[in-house]
Amino acid sequence: MDDETQTGLDEAADDAVAGVARAGLSEELVGEIRRRVLDEPGLMRVTQVARRGGQVRRVSLRPLQLKGVRQFQQESTAGGRIVVRNLDPVEAGAAVAQILDQKGARELHLVTAAGDLHVRVTRKGKVLLSRSKPLARTVEEAPAHDHVKHQPLQAFDADILLRVIGIADGEGRIRASMRGKYDQVNEFLRLFDAIVAERAADAGPLVLADCGCGKAYLTLAAYFYLTRRHGLDVQVRGIERNAELVATARRMAEDLGVAREVQFLAEDLATCHLAERPEIVVSLHACDTATDEALARAVEWGSRVILCAPCCQHELQDELKGGGPMRAVLRHGILRERLADMLADTFRAQMLRILGYRVTVMEFVAPEATARNLLLRAEYSGKPGQSQAVGEYLDLRDWWQVRPCLENRLGERLGRYLARLEARPPHA
Numbered sequence: 001m002d003d004e005t006q007t008g009l010d011e012a013a014d015d016a017v018a019g020v021a022r023a024g025l026s027e028e029l030v031g032e033i034r035r036r037v038l039d040e041p042g043l044m045r046v047t048q049v050a051r052r053g054g055q056v057r058r059v060s061l062r063p064l065q066l067k068g069v070r071q072f073q074q075e076s077t078a079g080g081r082i083v084v085r086n087l088d089p090v091e092a093g094a095a096v097a098q099i100l101d102q103k104g105a106r107e108l109h110l111v112t113a114a115g116d117l118h119v120r121v122t123r124k125g126k127v128l129l130s131r132s133k134p135l136a137r138t139v140e141e142a143p144a145h146d147h148v149k150h151q152p153l154q155a156f157d158a159d160i161l162l163r164v165i166g167i168a169d170g171e172g173r174i175r176a177s178m179r180g181k182y183d184q185v186n187e188f189l190r191l192f193d194a195i196v197a198e199r200a201a202d203a204g205p206l207v208l209a210d211c212g213c214g215k216a217y218l219t220l221a222a223y224f225y226l227t228r229r230h231g232l233d234v235q236v237r238g239i240e241r242n243a244e245l246v247a248t249a250r251r252m253a254e255d256l257g258v259a260r261e262v263q264f265l266a267e268d269l270a271t272c273h274l275a276e277r278p279e280i281v282v283s284l285h286a287c288d289t290a291t292d293e294a295l296a297r298a299v300e301w302g303s304r305v306i307l308c309a310p311c312c313q314h315e316l317q318d319e320l321k322g323g324g325p326m327r328a329v330l331r332h333g334i335l336r337e338r339l340a341d342m343l344a345d346t347f348r349a350q351m352l353r354i355l356g357y358r359v360t361v362m363e364f365v366a367p368e369a370t371a372r373n374l375l376l377r378a379e380y381s382g383k384p385g386q387s388q389a390v391g392e393y394l395d396l397r398d399w400w401q402v403r404p405c406l407e408n409r410l411g412e413r414l415g416r417y418l419a420r421l422e423a424r425p426p427h428a
């Protein structure tokens with residue numbers, strides 16, 4: 001309750017309060033709440049907390065603007081789960097009726113620009129009212145989802161999303177242990193701005209695949225950012241071979257009311273089948289060679305954009321031979337590891353170049369957020385087989401006498417370009 005709100009009402013004083021009803025809310029009060037929630041321009045939120053049989057059930061409604069249309073966002077919490085629904089005004093009317101029909105001990109708190117109303121119904125059915133004095137708060141009529149702030153996850157109302165995916169706690173604060181993931185996701189989302197700006201206005205629905213999506217932090221955040229911030233029609237597919245993680249991700253999508261738009265496949269990247277070709281493929285820290293699998297699938301799907309932050313890379317470490325005078329680096333475990341990481345990403349970038357992608361390798365987030373902060377950003381340019389890219393790749397590959405995983409994986413597609421120069425004698 002705000003400072004201005006009258007407090008101190010207690011059960012002993014309840015009989016003195018006008019409009020008291022014992023078994024339920026008076027018609028007059030019901031009418032007032034309905035009108036102020038559904039019709040008053042300055043509605044900020046209405047929240048009801050009910051306790052029944054040891055269970056606490058919380059429901060709140062607040063206005064929001066979706067694609068220029070006034071709607072309501074309903075958030076219900078029961079048994080530790082938060083479920084969110086966007087409601088049109090008719091559905092909101094039904095939701096208000098449900099709130100008002102609630103039986104048993106409960107508290108309802110209505111906050112509007114004009115003032116607050118607090119209703120408490122005791123276990124014995126007494127109704128206690130308190131009101132703030134008349135106020136003239138300045139509020140946005142319906143908080144828009146398109147106000148820009150510093151971080152992508154602040155550019156729209158992401159409170160519920162962050163709580164459902166567990167990046168924020170119940171109070172909406174970013175959990176200390178999740179700060180790194182929050183930063184990583186934000187920086188990924190920031191990259192979407194330029195990608196979306198380059199899309200033709202009539203490009204149709206945007207399909208995005210998240211390869212090795214794990215707990216779906218990025219998957220769900222991508223959906224909400226692209227729809228709420230950019231107003232796009234979006235379908236997202238999360239691919240994850242761990243069935244338990246997929247079950248959790250599906251439940252979160254349901255709780256957020258987006259299970260149709262954000263779907264999860266409990267499958268291996270290598271064998272999964274997507275009904276729609278993803279225009280954008282993202283992959284954040286897919287383990288080891290799953291990164292290569294994500295890149296290979298993106299190439300096979302003909303994806304326009306790939307955003308891939310590789311994770312640990314073990315495969316190449318044991319294979320490095322050759323290297324000429326650089327062989328000394330391989331004597332030291334940590335240097336071998338770092339060199340293998342660097343070479344693996346260089347090979348990946350080079351192969352994507354050969355296949356016609358423009359590739360940028362960048363640090364996408366500060367090292368404090370993750371030591372694995374390298375990102376390959378690849379965009380299809382339509383000019384595969386450039387001999388400089390092929391030559392550089394072969395030189396480096398033969399110098400280290402390795403055959404990178406992605407080359408094996410994309411053998412046929414790459415083969416035709418590599419074959420043109422492969423006949424040359426290898427580097428010493």
Ligand SMILES: C[S@@+](CC[C@H](N)C(=O)[O-])C[C@H]1O[C@@H](n2cnc3c(N)ncnc32)[C@H](O)[C@@H]1O
Nearest residue numbers: 212213214240241242268269284285286287290
């Ligand atoms: C380190 S986690 C990262 C998860 C998520 N992208 C994130 O950033 O929070 C890597 C995930 O990739 C999944 N994964 C690894 N190899 C895979 C494969 N071949 N197919 C599907 N999922 C895979 C793992 O099960 C794991 O959940």
